[in-house]
Amino acid sequence: MSGDMGPEWLSEEVKTGTTIIAIEFNGGVVLGSDSRVSAGESVVNRVMNKLSPLHDKIYCALSGSAADAQTIAEIVNYQLDVHSIEIGEDPQVRSAATLVRNISYKYKEELSAHLIVAGWDRREGGQVFATLNGLLTRQPFAVGGSGSFYVYGFVDAEYRRGMSKEECQQFVVNTLSLAMSRDGSSGGVAYIVTIDEHSTEEKVILANDLPKFPDQ
Amino acid sequence: MPDFVQRVSAKNELVPEWASQEVSTGTTIMAVEYDGGVVIGADSRTTTGAYIANRVTDKLTQIHERIYCCRSGSAADTQAIADVVTYQLGFHSIELDEPPLVETAANLFKASCYRYREELTAGILVAGWDKRKGGQVYCVPIGGMLVRQPVSVGGSGSTYIYGFMDSNYKPGMTKDKCMELTATALSLAMERDGSSGGVVRLASISEEGVERRVILGNELPRFSTH
Numbered sequence: 001m002s003g004d005m006g007p008e009w010l011s012e013e014v015k016t017g018t019t020i021i022a023i024e025f026n027g028g029v030v031l032g033s034d035s036r037v038s039a040g041e042s043v044v045n046r047v048m049n050k051l052s053p054l055h056d057k058i059y060c061a062l063s064g065s066a067a068d069a070q071t072i073a074e075i076v077n078y079q080l081d082v083h084s085i086e087i088g089e090d091p092q093v094r095s096a097a098t099l100v101r102n103i104s105y106k107y108k109e110e111l112s113a114h115l116i117v118a119g120w121d122r123r124e125g126g127q128v129f130a131t132l133n134g135l136l137t138r139q140p141f142a143v144g145g146s147g148s149f150y151v152y153g154f155v156d157a158e159y160r161r162g163m164s165k166e167e168c169q170q171f172v173v174n175t176l177s178l179a180m181s182r183d184g185s186s187g188g189v190a191y192i193v194t195i196d197e198h199s200t201e202e203k204v205i206l207a208n209d210l211p212k213f214p215d216q
Numbered sequence: 217m218p219d220f221v222q223r224v225s226a227k228n229e230l231v232p233e234w235a236s237q238e239v240s241t242g243t244t245i246m247a248v249e250y251d252g253g254v255v256i257g258a259d260s261r262t263t264t265g266a267y268i269a270n271r272v273t274d275k276l277t278q279i280h281e282r283i284y285c286c287r288s289g290s291a292a293d294t295q296a297i298a299d300v301v302t303y304q305l306g307f308h309s310i311e312l313d314e315p316p317l318v319e320t321a322a323n324l325f326k327a328s329c330y331r332y333r334e335e336l337t338a339g340i341l342v343a344g345w346d347k348r349k350g351g352q353v354y355c356v357p358i359g360g361m362l363v364r365q366p367v368s369v370g371g372s373g374s375t376y377i378y379g380f381m382d383s384n385y386k387p388g389m390t391k392d393k394c395m396e397l398t399a400t401a402l403s404l405a406m407e408r409d410g411s412s413g414g415v416v417r418l419a420s421i422s423e424e425g426v427e428r429r430v431i432l433g434n435e436l437p438r439f440s441t442h
Contacts, residue, residue: 151379
């Protein structure tokens with residue numbers, strides 16, 4: 001490809017090659033993501049927040065094609081608003097996840113995005129749902145994105161049932177830090193969202209504040 | 217000529233699909249240096265497509281008395297290279313009249329893997345002990361690069377344990393800690409990678425010699441995820 005079409009990354013699809021994670025604890029959930037958006041080899045946004053609110057106490061984590069993921073999140077945000085007015089109370093996390101799943105499944109040939117839906121509701125407390133490729137499954141924790149492959153071993157080894165909120169936050173931060181250091185498509189800063197009955201707290205951890213692990 | 221016919225099953229129904237697939241050691245291998253030697257480990261699964269051709273493979277191949285290699289990639293390629301290097305190293309050691317260096321073995325692997333890089337699919341870890349530099353691990357991935365590393369993982373299952381390795385390996389670990397780390401890391405990878413599985417084979421190489429161990433499936437560490 002010669003240079004008269006401009007640099008290669010102008011014609012590459014914009015992807016959130018990424019690392020996302022969500023974990024539930026007794027009373028809420030913690031979501032985490034990196035902040036890198038790449039188009040081919042170029043980083044087009046190094047501070048993108050991939051944790052998108054679907055409702056007050058329900059968030060989703062975006063991965064895959066940036067456009068597809070954002071659009072799904074916006075559509076479901078709208079659908080959830082309508083739904084919560086209809087039922088007259090806050091929606092359930094499972095409802096939000098089902099709405100995401102319905103879009104992902106119906107348009108699975110056209111879309112390439114994976115959203116992890118997590119939040120808190122009064123009925124079931126903290127819940128995490130994976131909606132990869134149009135399935136819907138509730139899990140104690142879920143990881144996704146290109147960086148997740150490098151940390152499957154780490155999360156399998158480190159996860160224990162019954163971790164506290166602070167332990168979950170540390171678990172998320174450690175996982176993101178490890179994935180970001182190995183995956184070329186993940187990087188930047190870490191965004192953390194903690195949702196429980198009383199509050200929804202968003203936090204940013206800058207690169208030099210992330211935990212460092214001894215390098216080889 | 218394009219094939220317009222839609223097929224419900226494989227072209228040749230007389231022979232299963234896996235019979236025409238290449239035999240690969242899609243695998244997880246690992247090698248760690250400690251003060252006084254090295255610990256190496258591998259899973260034991262060899263696949264042809266979806267069929268497990270050998271579920272108790274020994275991917276830790278002896279090249280010389282205190283030098284081993286861990287093989288990943290095409291089973292045929294890695295066996296052939298290992299045979300060639302074993303011969304070359306044996307000859308060299310007789311000429312030298314002393315045990316060969318691990319670095320020499322690693323360079324022999326690199327020479328073959330680099331020269332025939334277009335034809336080969338081989339990712340090899342060379343590890344052993346010699347009098348000059350003690351325990352050493354050399355990584356010769358696909359393409360034929362050579363680099364020494366204190367700890368190295370390879371094979372299809374290795375991607376899943378980079379995070380675990382980065383967080384759990386610390387320089388200056390004892391031999392037993394290294395064995396534990398290797399067994400744990402291999403179990404984690406075997407659990408996630410469809411091409412890795414079976415038993416865990418471990419070996420430790422030091423001045424005293426080589427100690428080999430097998431950890432069976434039901435003795436492997438378990439992890440509670442779901």
